[in-house]
Amino acid sequence: MLIPVLSLNWITNALTLSQGLPLPHMKAREPDMATELRRVALAPAATASPSPSAVVTSTEFDWSRAPSTRQQVFAERLTDVRPVCVRGSRNDAENCLLDLPPDTNVEVSASRLMLAGCEASLPAPVRTVLSRQGRDTRALEQAFSETFAAESQGKFSVASIEERLTQQLRQMSPDVQRMLRHPETYIEVPQLAFLRVLSSEQEARRHHIEGPFPQAHGRHSVGAPEVRDAMLGAYIRPPAGGRRHSLFVSLATPSTVQRILQDTLTHAGQHVNQLFGEVPEAYMTARMQMRAVGPGTDIVRTLAELLHEGHQRFGEFARGETREALAPESHRHVQQPPCRPDLPTQTFPATQPPPPAQPASRTEAPPPASAAPAQAPSPSSSRVRRDRKPSVAEMQAALDALERLTREYSSQSRPRYG
Numbered sequence: 001m002l003i004p005v006l007s008l009n010w011i012t013n014a015l016t017l018s019q020g021l022p023l024p025h026m027k028a029r030e031p032d033m034a035t036e037l038r039r040v041a042l043a044p045a046a047t048a049s050p051s052p053s054a055v056v057t058s059t060e061f062d063w064s065r066a067p068s069t070r071q072q073v074f075a076e077r078l079t080d081v082r083p084v085c086v087r088g089s090r091n092d093a094e095n096c097l098l099d100l101p102p103d104t105n106v107e108v109s110a111s112r113l114m115l116a117g118c119e120a121s122l123p124a125p126v127r128t129v130l131s132r133q134g135r136d137t138r139a140l141e142q143a144f145s146e147t148f149a150a151e152s153q154g155k156f157s158v159a160s161i162e163e164r165l166t167q168q169l170r171q172m173s174p175d176v177q178r179m180l181r182h183p184e185t186y187i188e189v190p191q192l193a194f195l196r197v198l199s200s201e202q203e204a205r206r207h208h209i210e211g212p213f214p215q216a217h218g219r220h221s222v223g224a225p226e227v228r229d230a231m232l233g234a235y236i237r238p239p240a241g242g243r244r245h246s247l248f249v250s251l252a253t254p255s256t257v258q259r260i261l262q263d264t265l266t267h268a269g270q271h272v273n274q275l276f277g278e279v280p281e282a283y284m285t286a287r288m289q290m291r292a293v294g295p296g297t298d299i300v301r302t303l304a305e306l307l308h309e310g311h312q313r314f315g316e317f318a319r320g321e322t323r324e325a326l327a328p329e330s331h332r333h334v335q336q337p338p339c340r341p342d343l344p345t346q347t348f349p350a351t352q353p354p355p356p357a358q359p360a361s362r363t364e365a366p367p368p369a370s371a372a373p374a375q376a377p378s379p380s381s382s383r384v385r386r387d388r389k390p391s392v393a394e395m396q397a398a399l400d401a402l403e404r405l406t407r408e409y410s411s412q413s414r415p416r417y418g
Contacts, residue, residue, distance in 0.1 A: 067151060069144075069277070069278075070115065073143055074114060074115055081109075083110070084109075084110060084113060084123065086336035087105055087337045088101050088103065089103075093334075094336075097336070097348065098203050098324055099202065101346060105340065106345070106348050107345060107347050115322055117332040118324065119137045119332075120334065152312055158305055161307050165256065165257060166300055168255065169300070186292055187299065187306065188237050189290070193227050193228075194225065194227075194284070194286070195222075195224075195285075196283060197222065203327065206328065206331070219284060227289075231314035232250055232274065233250035233252065233274055233275040234293075235248055235268075236249060236299065236303065247260070265288060272285065276317065281320075
């Protein structure tokens with residue numbers, strides 16, 4: 001009697017995974033997760049119970065965790081949902097997501113689809129299960145709003161930040177304590193110019209902007225740049241020995257306060273994410289500058305108030321609206337067609353789409369066996385050659401090609417949000 005039961009379980013699991021439903025081994029946790037979400041959505045921020053992905057209310061805060069973002073909340077709550085396989089269309093009116101490669105099977109995470117407002121593209125059984133568990137878009141949006149509000153009133157309140165700064169500064173050397181009491185000590189707040197950009201012709205059409213782009217995958221500015229103060233960090237600049245010293249303060253670092261030896265402008269340029277949070281994909285950054293702020297009657301209190309106000313302003317970046325959701329012409333009603341078994345499958349890229357392939361008519365002499373190939377092996381050739389073990393030269397060539405592609409894509413893109 002044991003064999004039929006095992007066979008039935010295997011078939012059930014296979015069907016479940018093929019439809020993108022929550023994994024079977026996570027089923028026991030679903031009622032608890034659904035109960036937690038409903039409690040977070042309905043309970044006041046001051047009474048909600050803490051958890052790694054829920055509202056923070058305890059006085060014992062985990063300062064190693066950066067401020068919560070919508071992308072983080074969605075990803076954590078949907079981690080057990082399999083990616084969804086959809087097919088891109090050549091007609092953008094039939095695409096919900098931007099930059100889907102046409103006539104290609106594409107695997108997209110459920111959290112990415114829901115963040116982009118493309119919940120309609122999830123298979124109907126997946127939407128039904130998530131709605132029943134309280135994990136649909138509306139519930140997750142509410143969970144993020146409650147989480148962010150509770151952090152602003154709790155962990156990142158003025159009193160909590162002041163207590164954290166006082167605790168960390170007391171652990172520093174006596175000379176730092178003396179420098180902080182110097183009357184010429186002040187605070188430096190980095191400022192960065194942000195510019196809204198469009199990344200493709202499809203996105204331009206959704207913004208009702210006509211005309212082709214000079215470069216197919218270039219980024220084009222929209223509107224005037226906007227200068228913003230850093231939301232999550234600043235610098236304390238005490239004088240000593242005829243020169244300025246620097247303490248880096250950030251709500252997005254585990255230590256919160258650390259002494260640095262670099263020039264503050266250089267350091268700020270290298271730590272944008274710890275000062276402003278991860279920049280949403282709809283923005284491009286420009287020039288950096290520093291703004292001086294007086295210490296007030298108590299420099300620690302002044303800094304705590306600045307960082308608390310910064311965290312509240314960080315709410316826009318924490319929401320991290322995707323390019324699909326920001327477009328005036330929404331395609332959220334579009335249901336992406338399901339994958340076709342005869343088409344290749346790709347994973348939806350987290351960065352800019354890759355540059356177009358070289359024309360097929362171009363001919364070149366074949367490279368010598370010891371040289372790296374000009375292009376990485378295609379998926380079809382990889383499948384054909386999978387039955388034999390690659391040689392050392394082939395593996396080295398593949399590594400060289402990957403390194404070259406990494407450098408190329410890094411030069412054309414930047415970290416994206418969500």
